[in-house]
Amino acid sequence: MKATHNPPTDVQVTPADLLRMAALYLRRHGWTQGTYYASDAPADNPTPPACVVGAIGIACAGHKVEHFADLDTDDRHTYLDAIAVLVDYLDDHYPIHLFDDDGLCIDDHTSPYSWNDDPLCTADKVIAALEGAAKEWDRLHTQGGEQ
Template identity: 45%
Template sequence: MDIMHPTDHQPAVTGVEQTPAQTLRGAALYLERHGWIQGDYYRPDATGPFPPACAVGAIRMAAFGSRITDDDCIAAEMRDHARAIDVLVDFLDLTDPPPWDTYGDPSPFTWNDVPGRTADEVTATMRGAADDWDRMHRGAE
């Protein structure tokens, strides 16, 4: 009998969505397993189904389960993706406020691409945002 790890992407079930915390933890695990990059969603020259990714690319992989374009988005998974991004941005505003915000709008793309940023920093921040969301929503979902 196969048992899924709690951070593995769960199969889509109509009417059931992942919490942002689950999506963020899945994204952190994805980065640890497949690698982290800066400057693009996924490493452009990567082949295979699980390319190294930036923070947002990893969130997409955790929400959708595969490399996906905006045109291929499914509503439930898009909601999972958007909620996880929002939670990450809110957490960054509290814990790592801009100067990385160079365009007047906090962006996880910009935060991911700061020179000197590390994969460990990205995964720790994702897990911190997930833990923070869990603390604030205990029993609410």
């Protein structure tokens, strides 16, 4: 590279990057259930404990995100891609499916919201799932999908 060459500054954040950042966020700031962000945290706290989806939102935007529509277009796509990767991973490793009163499956995919709020879920499981989903995305997209 010549001294006058300016390297590109656009860095493409992958779903795996975002999932790892969310895991790191939860390690540093804590995890919660039943809400995106801990309700007992001060309102002006920029880094409250978060649920799995709330942590992905903060990792994506750098601040609390109440709904994906609050994100700009580029961030929204990255956020939704990361959620989809997590859902695929949960389907394979932590399946929870909702059934109606007649026993018919309502949703074929594991909801990250329901999974996060399951009483058996723990912060360690959430962090492990985020990291596992990131590793799986990398395996499929950067290593040609080999086992």
